[in-house]
Amino acid sequence: AEHFEWGAIARPEFIALWFLALSLNTTFARNSLADDGAAKYMMTRNDRDARRMVLIPLIGSLIGPLIWFIPSMAAAITHPSLAGEFPLLRYANEAAFLVTARDVLPQGMLGLLICGIFAATLTTMDASVNQGTGIFVRSFYLPVIHPTCPERRLLIVSKVVAGCFGALIILLAVVVNRYRSLGLFDLLNQLGVSLAIPLALPACLGLFYRRTPAWSAWSTVLIGFAASYTAKFLVTIDVLNAVPGLGGPHTPEESTVFSIIATVVLVVASGTTWFFFTSLFYDRSTPAYRADVDEFFHRLSTPLPPDHGRSVQENHAFPATVGKLSLAYGLFVALFVLIPNSLGGRLCYAAAGGSMCLIGGLLIRRYGRRSGEPAAPEKAVAKPGQNIA
Numbered sequence: 001a002e003h004f005e006w007g008a009i010a011r012p013e014f015i016a017l018w019f020l021a022l023s024l025n026t027t028f029a030r031n032s033l034a035d036d037g038a039a040k041y042m043m044t045r046n047d048r049d050a051r052r053m054v055l056i057p058l059i060g061s062l063i064g065p066l067i068w069f070i071p072s073m074a075a076a077i078t079h080p081s082l083a084g085e086f087p088l089l090r091y092a093n094e095a096a097f098l099v100t101a102r103d104v105l106p107q108g109m110l111g112l113l114i115c116g117i118f119a120a121t122l123t124t125m126d127a128s129v130n131q132g133t134g135i136f137v138r139s140f141y142l143p144v145i146h147p148t149c150p151e152r153r154l155l156i157v158s159k160v161v162a163g164c165f166g167a168l169i170i171l172l173a174v175v176v177n178r179y180r181s182l183g184l185f186d187l188l189n190q191l192g193v194s195l196a197i198p199l200a201l202p203a204c205l206g207l208f209y210r211r212t213p214a215w216s217a218w219s220t221v222l223i224g225f226a227a228s229y230t231a232k233f234l235v236t237i238d239v240l241n242a243v244p245g246l247g248g249p250h251t252p253e254e255s256t257v258f259s260i261i262a263t264v265v266l267v268v269a270s271g272t273t274w275f276f277f278t279s280l281f282y283d284r285s286t287p288a289y290r291a292d293v294d295e296f297f298h299r300l301s302t303p304l305p306p307d308h309g310r311s312v313q314e315n316h317a318f319p320a321t322v323g324k325l326s327l328a329y330g331l332f333v334a335l336f337v338l339i340p341n342s343l344g345g346r347l348c349y350a351a352a353g354g355s356m357c358l359i360g361g362l363l364i365r366r367y368g369r370r371s372g373e374p375a376a377p378e379k380a381v382a383k384p385g386q387n388i389a
Contacts, residue, residue, distance in 0.1 A: 106339075109352075193260055330357035
């Protein structure tokens with residue numbers, strides 16, 4: 001029972017404030033167009049499908065923590081001396097998840113787990129790199145550096161920028177891993193509140209408040225970065241002792257948690273204040289910019305008609321291809337039942353491979369026969385004052 005006494009790590013006041021700070025961070029990050037996951041809501045055929053799309057992150061948020069936290073929590077009981085088992089790791093508790101997986105998974109499935117971790121990381125990173133490349137090329141390089149750049153050259157520039165971004169990410173990962181002074185969990189939380197909130201704050205507030213000039217977003221990001229950097233020097237042990245109810249002595253975990261809490265408070269307070277302060281300069285914006293803002297909010301508040309997207313034949317080739325790949329991977333995983341394991345271990349492989357085969361078969365049955373059908377021509381939509389023959 002002592003393994004679940006959080007008071008030994010940090011006082012309940014710190015844990016509650018830490019929870020509120022990370023909840024605020026997640027609220028801003030997930031409710032803005034800056035989040036990678038927001039793109040899925042813009043790819044649906046109508047508003048009804050967009051609402052149904054919410055079920056994916058909702059179910060993941062309920063099931064995900066059980067998958068991530070329970071193995072690590074169990075390792076505190078089954079492997080109380082991880083530092084002795086992994087002496088080369090700077091933070092031995094980071095091996096908790098894998099050491100539990102090694103103990104409970106059947107022989108050979110740990111390799112599949114590691115492949116899945118790398119695959120999930122790569123799919124997230126390449127989407128982020130492509131997003132950053134698109135923003136840089138279309139929003140900075142084309143309008144500022146080379147307005148008359150042809151599309152073919154833009155493609156070459158995009159590839160070069162994507163390669164540079166990828167190399168930069170790898171370099172930063174190596175540098176951070178070498179010089180970091182926090183565990184991986186605390187480090188990711190600190191980076192999240194220091195980098196994610198400044199980026200997500202104007203992208204979230206801008207969905208609800210329109211009277212800000214064109215420079216409001218990027219200036220708010222800079223203010224947020226400055227606040228997160230300043231918090232590193234302002235948040236000292238003396239400041240922590242001055243907060244009522246949070247006086248010392250403090251455990252190392254409490255000091256780390258308070259740093260995260262203070263960063264969130266400073267970034268949100270300064271960024272929000274600056275964002276609404278810039279609205280004083282909205283009336284000085286150009287008429288073209290204000291017209292674009294009005295059009296954006298008009299389109300944002302206009303529901304899609306129920307028959308939106310029916311004028312164009314859906315592309316069935318992609319889901320059919322995904323189905324074929326799922327079927328092939330499922331059959332490959334199902335062959336792992338031949339690995340010497342207990343009956344339960346063999347059933348794990350049969351369930352994993354069988355579920356992939358089932359999903360692949362359903363996709364092929366639903367879309368395979370239609371993948372070769374030509375797409376119907378898109379219906380032209382007349383703009384106001386335009387006559388389409």
